[in-house]
Amino acid sequence: MASDSKTTEDGEQEGSAESPPTSLMGRMVQFREWTAGSALRKALVGGAFLLLIVATLATWLYLASLAVSPNLPTLADALQAYDQQEYEVARLLIAQLTEHGNMEMDELGGPLFVLGVVKAAQAENQWSAQHRQSQYLIAAKYLREAHDLGFPLGREEEGNYLLGRSLIESGENAAGLASLEEALSLSSTGSTRLHLMLAKAYRLTDPAQVEAAIQHVETALADPKSQGADRRSALLDRIAMLSEQRRFSEARQALNELSPSDSASPAAELATGSLDLAEAKDKLRSVAPDSEASQLLRDQIASAARRLASISSSDVSSEEAMYLVGEAHALLGDTVAAVRQFERVRKQFPSSPLGIAASIAEGDLYRAKKRNYQLALAAYRRALTALEEPKAYRNRFLPLSQLKKNIVAAHAAFLGADEFELAATLVEHLSPTFSRSRQLELRAATLSEWGRALLVDARRGNGNVETIHRLARFRFREAGAAFEELASRQFATPFYPRAVWNSAENYFRGQNYTNAIRQFNEYLKNEPVKQNALALLRLGQSHLARDEPALGIEALEECIELHPYDAAIYQARLDCAKAYRNQGDIHHAEQLLLANLNGSGQAPNSPEWRDSLFELGYLLHNAGRHDEAIGRLDEAIQRYEEADQVWLAMYLIGESHRHEAEKPLAELETAKTVNDREKGTEKAQHHLAEALRYYEKVWRAITSADETNPLDRAMLRNCYMLRGSVLFDLGRVEGSPDRFKEAIDAYSNVSTLYQSEPFVLETFVQIANCQRRLHEPMKARMNIDRALQLLDQMPPDADFLAATNFNRSEWKSLLTQMRDW
Numbered sequence: 001m002a003s004d005s006k007t008t009e010d011g012e013q014e015g016s017a018e019s020p021p022t023s024l025m026g027r028m029v030q031f032r033e034w035t036a037g038s039a040l041r042k043a044l045v046g047g048a049f050l051l052l053i054v055a056t057l058a059t060w061l062y063l064a065s066l067a068v069s070p071n072l073p074t075l076a077d078a079l080q081a082y083d084q085q086e087y088e089v090a091r092l093l094i095a096q097l098t099e100h101g102n103m104e105m106d107e108l109g110g111p112l113f114v115l116g117v118v119k120a121a122q123a124e125n126q127w128s129a130q131h132r133q134s135q136y137l138i139a140a141k142y143l144r145e146a147h148d149l150g151f152p153l154g155r156e157e158e159g160n161y162l163l164g165r166s167l168i169e170s171g172e173n174a175a176g177l178a179s180l181e182e183a184l185s186l187s188s189t190g191s192t193r194l195h196l197m198l199a200k201a202y203r204l205t206d207p208a209q210v211e212a213a214i215q216h217v218e219t220a221l222a223d224p225k226s227q228g229a230d231r232r233s234a235l236l237d238r239i240a241m242l243s244e245q246r247r248f249s250e251a252r253q254a255l256n257e258l259s260p261s262d263s264a265s266p267a268a269e270l271a272t273g274s275l276d277l278a279e280a281k282d283k284l285r286s287v288a289p290d291s292e293a294s295q296l297l298r299d300q301i302a303s304a305a306r307r308l309a310s311i312s313s314s315d316v317s318s319e320e321a322m323y324l325v326g327e328a329h330a331l332l333g334d335t336v337a338a339v340r341q342f343e344r345v346r347k348q349f350p351s352s353p354l355g356i357a358a359s360i361a362e363g364d365l366y367r368a369k370k371r372n373y374q375l376a377l378a379a380y381r382r383a384l385t386a387l388e389e390p391k392a393y394r395n396r397f398l399p400l401s402q403l404k405k406n407i408v409a410a411h412a413a414f415l416g417a418d419e420f421e422l423a424a425t426l427v428e429h430l431s432p433t434f435s436r437s438r439q440l441e442l443r444a445a446t447l448s449e450w451g452r453a454l455l456v457d458a459r460r461g462n463g464n465v466e467t468i469h470r471l472a473r474f475r476f477r478e479a480g481a482a483f484e485e486l487a488s489r490q491f492a493t494p495f496y497p498r499a500v501w502n503s504a505e506n507y508f509r510g511q512n513y514t515n516a517i518r519q520f521n522e523y524l525k526n527e528p529v530k531q532n533a534l535a536l537l538r539l540g541q542s543h544l545a546r547d548e549p550a551l552g553i554e555a556l557e558e559c560i561e562l563h564p565y566d567a568a569i570y571q572a573r574l575d576c577a578k579a580y581r582n583q584g585d586i587h588h589a590e591q592l593l594l595a596n597l598n599g600s601g602q603a604p605n606s607p608e609w610r611d612s613l614f615e616l617g618y619l620l621h622n623a624g625r626h627d628e629a630i631g632r633l634d635e636a637i638q639r640y641e642e643a644d645q646v647w648l649a650m651y652l653i654g655e656s657h658r659h660e661a662e663k664p665l666a667e668l669e670t671a672k673t674v675n676d677r678e679k680g681t682e683k684a685q686h687h688l689a690e691a692l693r694y695y696e697k698v699w700r701a702i703t704s705a706d707e708t709n710p711l712d713r714a715m716l717r718n719c720y721m722l723r724g725s726v727l728f729d730l731g732r733v734e735g736s737p738d739r740f741k742e743a744i745d746a747y748s749n750v751s752t753l754y755q756s757e758p759f760v761l762e763t764f765v766q767i768a769n770c771q772r773r774l775h776e777p778m779k780a781r782m783n784i785d786r787a788l789q790l791l792d793q794m795p796p797d798a799d800f801l802a803a804t805n806f807n808r809s810e811w812k813s814l815l816t817q818m819r820d821w
Contacts, residue, residue: 073097075110075152087118109149113159116142120162123169133170133392140166147179157186161194168201171391177201195220196234203241204394206401214241232262239271240396248279266317269307274324276304281331301328319345323354323397326361335369351386353395359383360398360406367413377422380410384429404434411442420450437489444482448506451475461707476510484519497527504538513542533563537572549579570596570608577615586623593619604639614645618652626656647698651715654694658726661687665729684733692726695719720750721759724766731773740770758794759803761787761811768818784819791815 073093081090094111116139123135143163151159160183167176180198187194195216202213217238220226226234235257242251252275258268280300287293305328311321326341342358342365349355363379366372384407387393393400407430414423423446430439454472458465480503487499504519520539524532540555556576560569573592580589596602596612603609617633620626633649633656640646664684671677699719702712724746731739747763747770754760764787768780791811800807806814 072100075114078111078114079152079155082114082117082121085121087121090114091118105149109146110152112142112146112149113151113155116140116146116166117158117162120166123166129392130389133389136166136169140170140172157183157191157194159183160186161191161197164201165197168197168204171389173201173204173206177205192220192223192226192230195223196230196237199237199241203396206399208244208399210241210245214238214245217241232258232265232267235262236267236271239275243275243278244396246278246282248275248282251275266311266321269311270317270321270324273304273308273311273321276300276307277324277328277331280304284331298332301331304328305332319349319352319354320397322348323358326358330361330365335365339365346382350382351388353393354397356383356386356393357395357398357403359386360403363410364406367410371417373414373417373419373422376410377414377426380407380426381429384433387433390433400433407433408442411446415446415449418453420446420453424450437486440482440486440489444479444486444502444506447475447479447482448502451479451506451509465707465709473510476506477512477515478510480504480507480510480512480515480519484515497523497530500526501531501535504535508538508542511545513545516542517546533559533566533568533572536563537568537575540572541575544575544579549583552576553579565601567602570602570606570612574608574612574615577612577619581615581619581622586619589619590616610636610640610643611645613639614643614649617649621652621656624659626659629653629656630660647701647712647715650694650701651698651719654691654698654719654722657687657691657694658722661691661729665733668733681733685730688726688730688733692723692730695723695726699723717750717754717759720746720753721763724750724763728766728770728773731770737774740773744770755790756794757803758798758800758811761791761815762804764790765815765818781819784815788812788815788819 073096075097078090078093078097081087081093091114094114098108098111119135119139119142123132123139126132126135140163143159143166146159147163160179164176164179164183167173167179169176177198180194180201183194184198199213199216199220202209202216217234221231221234221238235254239251239254242248242254255263255268255272255275262268280297284294284297284301287297305325308321308324308328311318322341322345326338326345329335329338329341339362342362345358346355346362349358359379359382363376363383366379367376383403387403390400393403395403398406407426411423411426414420414426424443427439427443427446430442434442451472454468454475457463458468458472462468483499483503483506487496487503490496490499500519500523504516504523507513507516507519517539520535520542523535524539527535536555536559540552540559543549543552543555553576556572556579559566559572560576563569573596577589577592580586580592593612593616596608597616613632613636617629617636620629620632630653633653636643637646637649637653661684664680664687668677668680668684671680696719698715702708702716702719705712708716724743727739727743727746731737731743744767747767750763751760751767764783768783771777771780771783791808794808798808800811804811
């Protein structure tokens with residue numbers, strides 16, 4: 001017989017390797033041969049076929065009798081079939097009853113109840129968690145309608161229990177808990193299964209109401225009917241919950257209540273190891289790291305890990321034990337072993353709740369211990385991808401609320417480490433675990449923080465400043481769009497104005513002034529009080545940035561008039577003054593600046609006071625009130641030596657002194673007395689010397705700076721030119737040839753540094769003038785010739801009028817005439 005069996009097996013292997021799959025007829029032949037091999041097999045197969053035939057005939061005869069009967073089936077018939085666990089019969093009876101019966105709406109509660117309880121019973125037997133959840137969802141819909149229409153008499157407690165259970169299993173915990181509580185109110189004591197389901201519901205609330213869950217479990221255990229596997233499961237749940245509440249001594253007493261056979265089960269081993277681990281973890285927080293007590297607790301953790309690692313079971317106990325071993329390694333500080341263990345769990349159980357928790361733990365370890373943010377992100381992405389149905393997620397080791405907190409903490413850690421790209425990638429994977437609104441909120445926050453960080457980089461000079469500023473503006477505009485979408489989702493909530501504000505602010509920072517204006521107007525329309533002054537300020541600034549001075553001034557003046565005690569009015573006055581200055585309204589501009597400087601609302605150390613003082617100096621200079629401008633600008637420089645405006649202020653002081661020298665220089669030409677000439681000379685020399693001093697201060701400051709902007713470079717070029725001009729005038733006043741030579745040197749620097757710029761032609765003209773003053777006409781003519789050569793070499797599209805007073809042909813004519821002088 002052994003050889004026959006071996007031959008058969010070999011034949012099967014050869015067939016499986018070389019022949020196509022056996023046909024249905026072939027399988028039937030094989031089954032008949034197998035049956036014929038034993039009398040016992042023949043009897044068993046024959047009996048099974050006979051029972052199947054009898055059951056099928058009985059069912060169809062019963063249904064046929066109902067079909068031909070003049071009386072339709074009743075609800076009682078369906079309920080009886082359900083009680084006898086004949087679920088398909090119950091469903092068919094209800095289908096026949098509702099199809100042929102003439103039922104009123106208030107009579108449909110009973111049929112819907114039967115359909116719901118049948119679907120709940122079928123859901124319990126589903127092997128797939130996803131299918132089970134969908135079946136419970138259908139059951140909940142039936143039972144909800146049955147509840148509203150009225151459960152059958154005497155079935156109210158059962159209906160509410162099954163409705164509550166179906167809601168909880170389909171992810172609607174709060175509604176399920178309410179139904180279970182209603183079921184309990186309909187009973188004097190409540191059944192064991194009801195209390196156990198209530199315990200489960202309270203553990204699933206967010207946050208978990210563990211104490212309430214413990215009370216219901218204890219009530220269920222007090223029921224004498226609670227026996228066998230149900231009692232063991234309830235005891236183990238109570239142990240786990242007592243451990244979660246740090247009631248460790250009570251949990252150990254509960255362990256002793258297990259029967260000897262239950263105590264040896266993998267589930268009991270898991271409970272013991274989990275309890276040891278939780279107790280040691282709790283105590284470890286309160287002892288010194290290097291103390292003897294700490295070492296004892298670490299030994300307890302290692303022992304618990306060994307106990308958990310020894311559990312070999314095919315049920316969930318093994319999966320939970322593997323996860324807890326990883327936790328034990330993490331507590332012992334063995335990050336490598338912990339990561340390896342969590343990796344084993346998530347690879348073996350990739351889509352299970354514990355597999356998802358293992359991925360989260362893996363990511364937390366990479367992030368917190370190893371600072372490897374790339375691997376941390378990969379772990380979090382695996383977890384979020386696996387978490388397809390958040391409502392179906394059940395995990396006492398890492399509840400959904402805690403999982404979300406870990407993800408948000410990881411996002412914050414990425415932002416704190418300036419890993420903005422990783423943070424943005426993490427946010428893209430948050431759905432469906434997080435709501436779309438929460439995802440938008442985190443995305444917008446990420447982009448906004450990214451923009452701020454880029455501005456910091458630009459201030460520190462980390463890279464090309466203009467490129468960094470451009471990227472920062474782009475991030476702010478993205479943040480503005482994300483906040484705007486968030487606002488559209490929060491339109492009917494109290495959070496709408498805040499989302500609109502954030503959108504407007506980020507559009508403003510991103511220099512998308514059109515959208516900023518739209519959003520600031522929307523904010524002012526929906527928020528009657530908070531930040532209205534600042535919103536008007538930003539609205540005015542946005543209009544000014546769009547070259548809409550009338551609208552900008554209107555918004556800024558509204559801010560000043562309607563909110564006189566708000567801090568935003570100081571910046572509003574400053575910006576409004578600039579707008580008036582650009583419009584040529586010096587009077588209104590000066591009044592606004594003086595209101596900032598002379599008012600009692602702010603101190604000189606405030607940015608607005610500082611900027612107002614500088615702006616007043618600029619205003620007075622532009623108005624031709626140079627002596628007043630010198631006083632204000634000098635005060636500003638003395639007060640704020642490190643301010644960004646200092647170089648411009650020094651330059652304008654030099655310019656004001658140069659302009660102040662123009663009048664005495666002109667008077668020298670008409671002075672009739674020696675006294676008038678001496679006074680004019682002294683005054684001109686003073687202002688020219690001061691102008692020269694300030695130009696040189698600006699020149700030295702800019703040339704020694706590590707970085708400069710276009711305004712700085714323009715001032716530097718002007719300082720070269722104006723130094724030459726001032727030295728030329730000093731030469732005229734003093735009659736000193738040395739001053740003309742110094743002027744030539746100053747102009748020569750310009751002609752060397754800016755050979756391709758049209759304004760360099762003017763330097764050659766000024767050098768020629770100096771050389772004529774020095775009675776060197778040949779050198780003067782040579783410089784004019786150099787100017788003509790440079791003019792011919794300049795590109796055809798050179799913009800002469802942008803930097804000089806003449807176009808190309810006019811320069812050609814002028815230089816040609818000067819050559820002949």
